[in-house]
Amino acid sequence: MKDFSREEIDHILDTAERLEPVARGEEKLKLLDGKIIALLFFEPSTRTRMSFEAAVQRLGGKILNLGSVEASSVMKGENLADTIRVISNYADLIVLRHPLDGSARMAAEFSSVPIINGGDGSVNHPTQTFLDLYTIRRESHLEGLKIALAGDLKYGRTVHSLCYALSLYEAEMIFVSPPELRMPPEIVRDLQKRNINVKETDSLEKIIGDVEVLYMTRVQRERFPDPEEYEKVKNRLKVTGDLLRNVNPNLKILHPLPRVNEISPEVDSTPYACYFEQAFYGVPTRMALLALATGVIE
Ligand code: CP
Missing domain, CATH: 3.40.50.1370 (Aspartate/ornithine carbamoyltransferase)
Incomplete structure (x- = not known):
């Protein structure tokens, strides 16, 4: 959050407000049509993961889900940098939750697509x-x-x-x-x-x-x-x-x-x-973040 100015925050909140009727299912707006959003959750989550999924689906995008860490090659010892390098070739944006402090910032250095931090260790959310x-x-x-x-x-x-x-x-x-x-x-x-x-x-x-x-x-x-x-x-x-x-x-x-x-x-x-x-407001705000970060709106 230290990176954001007040003007940038207000712009994101204004965008979320415009998208709230879409989040409620009252209007349709397929801003993410043709986009693939990867969800990489290395820690448990209900709201962050599911509200991102709801946001993508309401905006007409597709989800690529790593699923449980136990079913992935992380269990064979693959490091986070390699996982990110690979998945950034499969998706247009990655949402990452990880137990290590600073993991999202590190992932951004290895990714060819935007990373959204869905929670890193005890540092940021x-x-x-x-x-x-x-x-x-x-x-x-x-x-x-x-x-x-x-x-x-x-x-x-x-x-x-x-x-x-x-x-x-x-x-x-x-x-x-x-x-x-x-x-x-x-x-x-x-x-x-x-x-x-x-x-x-x-x-x-x-x-x-x-x-x-x-x-x-x-x-x-x-x-x-x-x-x-x-x-x-x-x-x-x-x-x-x-x-x-x-x-x-x-x-x-x-x-x-x-x-x-x-x-x-x-x-x-x-x-x-x-x-x-x-918890509901997670849907319009995450819609705004996805739409802005993928560049489908400014
Ligand atoms: N507030 C929050 O991050 O909830 P989850 O852990 O369920 O995603």
């Missing part, structure tokens, strides 16, 4: 950020937003990408996490260099009345080197009906999903819950 920004713009507002980013701020790649983008809109950010899972200091320093003052706390109760958006995240069990450390922090922060008694009536609660225990199901039926709409 930029397409999630575009759908998060789209959700916030649609359901609340971006400029000067008061937002709390809560949960696993250490390993959660969605919050890392999101806070860089929000800094372009002069958002007021509060980071809420157990002390063990604080936002990496280099990100806090980067934000301070951008003149963004961030507050940090370990208590949702202290800040919930002051924010317009609560962006909740799960504790990323799979990224903990020590399972005992995960057990200590896994249930430290939770959004419940009680927590929401005295909140801003326009509060929106977002979550990239999947959730584990950090939002109780009773919250789903409140007017604050926005996470299932948010």
Whole structure:
């Protein structure tokens, strides 16, 4: 996300807005007719993989899916660079999710077609950020937003990408996490260099009345080197009906999903819950990214 200007982000969000009726199946627009989009997912995914598939299909393109890593030649020891070199000759664009930090940037160096990062390690998840920004713009507002980013701020790649983008809109950010899972200091320093003052706390109760958006995240069990450390922090922060008694009536609660225990199901039926709409907005935003990256629109 550090590569994008505010104008570029706004252009992508405007494009997604134009494509939303297509994402809902209300209009037809076969922008990707004749294009092949390869999906390479080396980590589990439901939303990113399936919303990319939905986006391609709604726009009339075709999917080339690596499928499960176990059924591919990765199991014979093929490295990522060779896999990318080969698949970039089969497709017009590659969407990559990979457990290694920096894998998407590395893949871009070996690919003859555009790479979209569908999540690399614990570092970035930029397409999630575009759908998060789209959700916030649609359901609340971006400029000067008061937002709390809560949960696993250490390993959660969605919050890392999101806070860089929000800094372009002069958002007021509060980071809420157990002390063990604080936002990496280099990100806090980067934000301070951008003149963004961030507050940090370990208590949702202290800040919930002051924010317009609560962006909740799960504790990323799979990224903990020590399972005992995960057990200590896994249930430290939770959004419940009680927590929401005295909140801003326009509060929106977002979550990239999947959730584990950090939002109780009773919250789903409140007017604050926005996470299932948010998951839908992945389709128009990924349509916009695919159409722009393949060059079928400008
Ligand atoms: N939000 C998100 O990336 O979900 P998936 O892991 O299911 O793709």
